[in-house]
Amino acid sequence: MNEENLSILALILNAGVLVQAVMGILLIASVMSWIMIVQRGIFLNHAQTSFREFEDTFWSGVDLAQFYQELTDKAKESGVSNGIENVFRAGFREFNRLTQSDKTDPDAVMEGADRAMRVALSREDEKLGTNLPFLANVASVSPYIGLFGTVWGIMVTVRGLGMMQQATLAAVAPGISEALIPTAMGLFAAIPAVIAYNRYAAKVEAINASYETFSDEFSSILHRQVYSR
Amino acid sequence: MKVSISYALGITFSLTIHGLIIAAMYGGWKAEPERIVIQPRFIDAKLVELAPKQKVIKQKKNADANAAQRKRDSQRRRAAEKKKADALKNRQRQAEIDRKEKERLAKEREEQREQREQAEKERLAELQRQQKEQEFADAIAEEKSLLSAQQDEREANSYRQLIQQRLSENWNRPPSARRGMETMIRLQLVPTGRVVGVTVLKSSGDSAFDRSVEQAAFKADQFIELQKMSPSLFEKKFRQVDVLFSPQDLRL
Numbered sequence: 147m148n149e150e151n152l153s154i155l156a157l158i159l160n161a162g163v164l165v166q167a168v169m170g171i172l173l174i175a176s177v178m179s180w181i182m183i184v185q186r187g188i189f190l191n192h193a194q195t196s197f198r199e200f201e202d203t204f205w206s207g208v209d210l211a212q213f214y215q216e217l218t219d220k221a222k223e224s225g226v227s228n229g230i231e232n233v234f235r236a237g238f239r240e241f242n243r244l245t246q247s248d249k250t251d252p253d254a255v256m257e258g259a260d261r262a263m264r265v266a267l268s269r270e271d272e273k274l275g276t277n278l279p280f281l282a283n284v285a286s287v288s289p290y291i292g293l294f295g296t297v298w299g300i301m302v303t304v305r306g307l308g309m310m311q312q313a314t315l316a317a318v319a320p321g322i323s324e325a326l327i328p329t330a331m332g333l334f335a336a337i338p339a340v341i342a343y344n345r346y347a348a349k350v351e352a353i354n355a356s357y358e359t360f361s362d363e364f365s366s367i368l369h370r371q372v373y374s375r
Numbered sequence: 376m377k378v379s380i381s382y383a384l385g386i387t388f389s390l391t392i393h394g395l396i397i398a399a400m401y402g403g404w405k406a407e408p409e410r411i412v413i414q415p416r417f418i419d420a421k422l423v424e425l426a427p428k429q430k431v432i433k434q435k436k437n438a439d440a441n442a443a444q445r446k447r448d449s450q451r452r453r454a455a456e457k458k459k460a461d462a463l464k465n466r467q468r469q470a471e472i473d474r475k476e477k478e479r480l481a482k483e484r485e486e487q488r489e490q491r492e493q494a495e496k497e498r499l500a501e502l503q504r505q506q507k508e509q510e511f512a513d514a515i516a517e518e519k520s521l522l523s524a525q526q527d528e529r530e531a532n533s534y535r536q537l538i539q540q541r542l543s544e545n546w547n548r549p550p551s552a553r554r555g556m557e558t559m560i561r562l563q564l565v566p567t568g569r570v571v572g573v574t575v576l577k578s579s580g581d582s583a584f585d586r587s588v589e590q591a592a593f594k595a596d597q598f599i600e601l602q603k604m605s606p607s608l609f610e611k612k613f614r615q616v617d618v619l620f621s622p623q624d625l626r627l
Contacts, residue, residue, distance in 0.1 A: 154400045173393070180389030181382070188381040226378075 157324045162302055168295030168328045172288055176335035179284040182277045183342040190349045193274065197230050197356060204234070204360075210367075214238045229270060233361050236266035241368050252372040259368050263361045270357060274350045278343060285339035292332020299325025437503060448492070530604070531612045537600055538562070538618055546591035546622070549583040556581060557621040558588045564613055568601035576617060588620045 158169060203213070217235055221227035227235070240262035244255040303321030459481065466474070556579040563572035573592045575585050601613060 155397070177389050177393055180392060181385040184385035184388045185378075185381045188384060189378070192381075 154327065157320065158327060161324050161327070162299065165295050165299045165324065165328060168291055168298075169331055172292055172295075172328065172331040172335050175284045175288050175291075176331070179281055179335060179339045179342070182281055183338060186277055186281075186342070186346050190274065190346060190353065193229050193353055194349070196228070197353065197360075200230050200234075201360065210238065214242075228273070230357055230360055232270060233263050233266040233357060234364060237263035237361065237364055237368070245372070255372050256365070256369055260365055263365065267354075267357055267361060271350075271354055274353055278346055278350065281339045281343040281346070285336050285343050288335040288339070289329075289332045292328040292330070292335075295328025295332075296325045299328065440499075527608055527611070530608060534598075534601065534604065534613065535616065535618065538595075538598060538616065539620065541595045541598060542588070542591045542618065542620055543622060545594040546620075547587055548622070549581075549587045551581050551583045552587070552622070553581075555621075556584050557619060558585050559617055559619050560588055560592060561615055561617050562592055563615055564598070564601065564609075566602070566606065566609055568598040570596060570598075591620075 158166070161169070214235060217227070217231050221231070221235070237259045241255060241259040244250050244258050300322060303318060303325060306321065307318055462477075463474070557577070558575060558579040559577035561574045561576050562570055563574075565571055570592055573589050575589065578585050601609065604613065
C-alpha cells in the first residue's frame with residue numbers, strides 16, 4: 147500500500163471492471179473519431195479544390211462536348227469520379243440522349259437533364275456527409291459515458307469508505323482520482339469531435355451550396371441551347 | 376483509391392496521437408507517490424528510541440561498577456602480596472617445605488576467591504539481564520497504555536461531539552444571544568446516559584444565554600448512545616463531563 151504507484155496508467159490498470167470498460171469504450175471512440183476527422187478533412191479539402199479547378203476549366207470557354215469526353219475518359223481510367231464532375235456528366239449525358247431524338251419537347255429535355263443532375267447532386271451530398279453522424283454521436287455521447295464511469299467509480303469508493311474505520315484522505319484520494327479519469331477521457335474524445343463536426347458540417351453545407359449553384363448555372367446554359375436550336 | 380489512402384492516413388494519425396499520449400502518461404505524468412502517501416509511524420519510532428537509550432545507560436553503569444570492583448580487588452591483592460613478602464623476609468631461613476606449603480595454601484585461597492568472584496559476576500549479569508527485561512516489558516506496557524489512552528481520547532471526543540450536537544439541537548436561542556458567546560457547563564451523568572445535574576462553570580456573561588444552555592441540557596434529558604460506552608471510560612471521563620457550548624450558526 148505504501149509503495150502504491152499513483153501514475154495515471156497504474157490507476158487505469160487498477161480500476162474496477164466497469165470503469166475499465168467505460169475507459170475502453172471511450173478510447174475506441176476517440177481513436178475512431180480521430181480516424182474520421184483526418185479522413186473527412188482530407189476528403190472535404192480535396193472536394194473543395196477539385197471543385198475550384200473544375201469551375202476554372204468550365205468557365206474558360208471550353209467546348210462542352212469535348213470537356214464531357216475528357217472527364218468520362220478520366221473517370222474510366224481512374225475507376226472513380228467524385229464531386230461536381232459527376233453532376234455535370236449526369237446532366238450532360240441525359241441532355242445529349244434526349245436531344246438526339248429530334249421529336250422530344252424542349253421542356254421534357256430540360257426536365258430530364260435537371261432530374262439527372264438532382265439525383266447526382268443528392269448522391270454527392272450523401273458522399274460528403276458520410277461519417278459526420280458518427281462524429282456527432284461521439285461529440286454528444288462520450289461525455290455522458292465518461293460521467294457514468296466517474297459516478298460509478300465514486301460510488302464504489304464512497305461505499306468502500308463506509309467500511310473503513312477511519313476516513314483519511316489517503317484512503318479516498320486514489321479512488322476519486324481513478325474515478326475522474328473516465329470524465330477526462332470522455333472530454334478528450336468529445337472536444338475534437340465537436341470541433342470537427344461543426345467545422346465539417348459547415349464545409350459540407352458550403353460545398354453543397356456551390357454544387358447547387360453550379361448545377362443551376364449549367365441548367366441555364368442547357369436551357370439556352372435547347373431553345374436556341 | 377483516394378478514399379482508402381485517406382482512411383489509411385487517418386488511422387495512422389489517430390493511432391500515433393493516442394500512442395503518444397499513452398507513452399506520455401507512462402513516462403512523465405506521475406503524481407509523486409512519496410509526498411502523497413505519508414503513513415504515521417510514530418509508534419514504532421518511540422519503541423525503537425526507548426530501548427537503545429536505556430541500554431546505553433545500563434552498560435555505562437555496569438562498566439562503572441566493574442571498574443570500581445576491579446580497583447578494590449587490585450588494592451586488596453596488593454596488600455596481601457605486601458604482607459606475604461614481609462612474612463617471606465621473616466621466615467626466609469625457615470625450611471623450604473614450609474614455604475612451599477604456605478604458597479600452596481595461598482594459591483588455593485586465591486583460586487577459591489577467583490571462583491567466588493566469578494560466581495558473583497555471573498549472578499550480577501543475570502540480575503542485570505532480568506532488570507533489562509523488566510524495563511523492556513515496562514516500556515511496552517507504558518506504550519500500550521498510552522495507545523489505549525489515545526483510543527479512549529478519540530472515543531471520548533466523538534461522544535463529546537455528540538453531546539454538543541444534541542445540546543445545540545435542543546437549544547432555543549434567546550434574543551440576547553450574540554456571536555462568540557461561550558458557556559462552559561458541567562453535566563452530571565449516570566451510566567444510562569441520563570442527565571442528573573447541570574452546573575454552569577464559566578458564564579458567557581449573559582445570564583439568559585447561560586440559562587438557555589442549561590435548559591438545553593435538561594431538555595436533551597438522556598444521551599442514550601452513552602450506554603454503548605465501556606464502563607471504565609464512562610467512569611473516567613463521563614461521570615462528570617465539561618462541555619463548551621458555543622453556537623456557530625448564529626446569524627446575528
